[in-house]
Structure formats: C-alpha cells, structure tokens
Amino acid sequence: MDGYTYIAYDYPVLGAFWTMMWIFLWVMWLFLLFRIVFDIFRDDTMSGWAKAGWLLFVLVLPFLGCFVYLLARGKDMGKREIEQARAQQKAFESYIRETAAGAGKPSEVEELAKLSEIRARGDLSDEEFQRAKEKILR
Incomplete structure (x- = not known):
C-alpha cells in the first residue's frame, strides 16, 4: 500500500457540516x-427587450443580477405567482365543467x-x- 487510504473517520464532523451547508446553499x-x-x-407587463435584458443580466452576472432583480422587482413576484395559480x-375548473357537462348529455348522432x-x-x-327529430336538431 503505497498511497494514502482515506477512511470515513478521517473526515471531521465540522467538515461534513460545512459540506452539507455548501450543498444546501448551492441548491x-x-x-x-x-x-x-x-x-x-x-x-406580461414587460416587453420582450426588457425580458431579454433582465435574462442576460441574470445569466451573465448571476449574483449581482439576482440581487438587483430582487430589489427592483421582487415585491411583485408573489403577486404574479398568485395570479398564475388562480x-x-x-x-382547470372550466375544463372539469365542460367535461362533466359533455359526459352526461348524449350527442345528436346518438339520439338520432x-x-x-x-x-x-x-x-x-x-x-x-319527424317531430322528435326536429326537436333534437334544434
């Protein structure tokens, strides 16, 4: 055995803590x-150029870009997320209503x-x- 062998107890507890902390911060x-x-x-209020500018700023200078974005537009982030969820x-509710209404009523072809x-x-x-047919087709 010419090289060093690292065993789990060679890694200090504080080192494991810092590693977990860095992984958490990275995530x-x-x-x-x-x-x-x-x-x-x-x-939807921003133009395409504004979106491109912010995206370029956030991707080229990520720490500064995120910090500036949060200061400038962070207050409305929650509002936009709530609007999207609503x-x-x-x-979804509209889709459910349409699907439920369509399932209970037979089509004209089936009735005919x-x-x-x-x-x-x-x-x-x-x-x-003839009377029933006219009633269905109305």
Whole structure:
C-alpha cells in the first residue's frame, strides 16, 4: 500500500457540516435562480427587450443580477405567482365543467340513432319520428 487510504473517520464532523451547508446553499441558489428566470418570462407587463435584458443580466452576472432583480422587482413576484395559480385553477375548473357537462348529455348522432331504432321497432309513427327529430336538431 503505497498511497494514502482515506477512511470515513478521517473526515471531521465540522467538515461534513460545512459540506452539507455548501450543498444546501448551492441548491437554494439554483432554486432562486430558476424562480427569477420563470418570473421574468411570466411577467406580461414587460416587453420582450426588457425580458431579454433582465435574462442576460441574470445569466451573465448571476449574483449581482439576482440581487438587483430582487430589489427592483421582487415585491411583485408573489403577486404574479398568485395570479398564475388562480388562472390555472380557473382553467382547470372550466375544463372539469365542460367535461362533466359533455359526459352526461348524449350527442345528436346518438339520439338520432336511438330514435331510428325505436321507429324501426314500430314504437313510433313517422309523424312522431319527424317531430322528435326536429326537436333534437334544434
């Protein structure tokens, strides 16, 4: 054995703490960076050039860009996120209403097919069939 062998007890507890702290800070930094980038694209009040400028500033000088962005526009970040969540909830509820309403009501084609079957069995006269058909097609 010519080289050094590092065993777990060669790594001090304080070193493990600092390593975990740096990993935590790095993850938090990535989280903040992504939130800012998403907020830049989410904001409908900014023009395309303003979005490009902020994005370039945040990506070229990330620490300074994030700091300045949070100072300048951080107050409204929460408002934009709440507005987006409300819009998504409204769209979801609208989709549910449309889907639920469509599932309970048969289509015109299905109703006409059932009406034709009833007429073919002889349960409806031609006159009753025409009235029911006009009612369905209205």
